[in-house]
Amino acid sequence: MAQLVDGKWVDTLPAAEEIGADGRFRRIDSPLREWISPDPAASFPAEAGRYHLWVAAVCPWAARTTAFRVLKGLEDVITVSFARPGLPKEGWIFDEGPDGPVEGGYPLHRLYVEHDPNFTGKVTVPTLWDKKQRRIVNNESSEIIRMLNSAFDGVTGNRLDFYPEVLRAEIERWNGLIYPGLNNGVYRSGFASTQAAYDEAVREVFATLDTMEEHLSRHRYLAGEFLTEADWRAFTSLVRFDVGYHGAFKCNLRRIEDYPALRGYLRELYQWPGIASTVDLELIKFGYWFLSDRNHIVAIGPRLDLTTPHERGRLPGQGVWKRGG
Numbered sequence: 001m002a003q004l005v006d007g008k009w010v011d012t013l014p015a016a017e018e019i020g021a022d023g024r025f026r027r028i029d030s031p032l033r034e035w036i037s038p039d040p041a042a043s044f045p046a047e048a049g050r051y052h053l054w055v056a057a058v059c060p061w062a063a064r065t066t067a068f069r070v071l072k073g074l075e076d077v078i079t080v081s082f083a084r085p086g087l088p089k090e091g092w093i094f095d096e097g098p099d100g101p102v103e104g105g106y107p108l109h110r111l112y113v114e115h116d117p118n119f120t121g122k123v124t125v126p127t128l129w130d131k132k133q134r135r136i137v138n139n140e141s142s143e144i145i146r147m148l149n150s151a152f153d154g155v156t157g158n159r160l161d162f163y164p165e166v167l168r169a170e171i172e173r174w175n176g177l178i179y180p181g182l183n184n185g186v187y188r189s190g191f192a193s194t195q196a197a198y199d200e201a202v203r204e205v206f207a208t209l210d211t212m213e214e215h216l217s218r219h220r221y222l223a224g225e226f227l228t229e230a231d232w233r234a235f236t237s238l239v240r241f242d243v244g245y246h247g248a249f250k251c252n253l254r255r256i257e258d259y260p261a262l263r264g265y266l267r268e269l270y271q272w273p274g275i276a277s278t279v280d281l282e283l284i285k286f287g288y289w290f291l292s293d294r295n296h297i298v299a300i301g302p303r304l305d306l307t308t309p310h311e312r313g314r315l316p317g318q319g320v321w322k323r324g325g
């Protein structure tokens, strides 16, 4: 991977900027943090057709945003481009740029330089782009999904609320456990460059999965009876686990398939209307092996069938919270 330094593309080893002398991987915070607002006078007002998402099928952070785009009925409101599979030296490459198809491909770092000719930092997916002002709004997935959850409700009439006020404390509690222990924990395992850093990270991954398993054997969803943002943030890592992290990131103590509750929970979320269309297991597998195997050799398995019955109906559930009752 690589990054921009003062608007120039500089090539380095995968995650080089984020691996410390102690061999631990520490994720750098996303730098672009503006917000789309329902207020027409805001700097980035919610409007149909104005914003574009740059994503990659392999990426769990980008997948949060494509899941919310579907969950909130934003397919005709926010356009999306998928990067070509693999992450070459030029970073993420798309078939098209902001002005249409580009012969030979369009590297995402060009978009960052258009946003800021002196940009310094990583070029990551997801990136949310304002086509009108030709500026990046935000490149932090946890914030992009919060915007999608509410900012466009006046445009779409969709009142589903994945971050309801009354459940916020519980959602944050789970996010606070699942981000370090699972979402980022698998990367800390996979990118660790010492045995000690790997041991510490991988143990935390399985401790987190054990905690989730125990809870989900008694509750339909993380925050109880309602499906929330916390579930979707967990989902994009769980669905990548057996085909990606288990092999390519050495998280191989157990598979999600070995956890009875997580296995059914993952299937219920995968089978949620529209969600399967945002998951491509073969591209996920390809992406993680491409990244972690120096010869880019992709493992044959496992082959997962997430369409089998989830059997979660035995636990009480009320679906998604609706804003305004």
Ligand SMILES: N[C@@H](CCC(=O)N[C@@H](CS)C(=O)NCC(=O)O)C(=O)O
Pocket (backbone or CB within 6 Å): 001, 002, 015, 029, 030, 058, 059, 060, 061, 062, 122, 123, 124, 125, 126, 139, 140, 141, 142
């Ligand atoms: N905190 C960011 C992380 C995004 C991220 O790290 N995306 C990865 C792909 S999974 C990326 O684009 N990496 C490119 C790089 O590190 O150069 C978010 O949640 O949006």
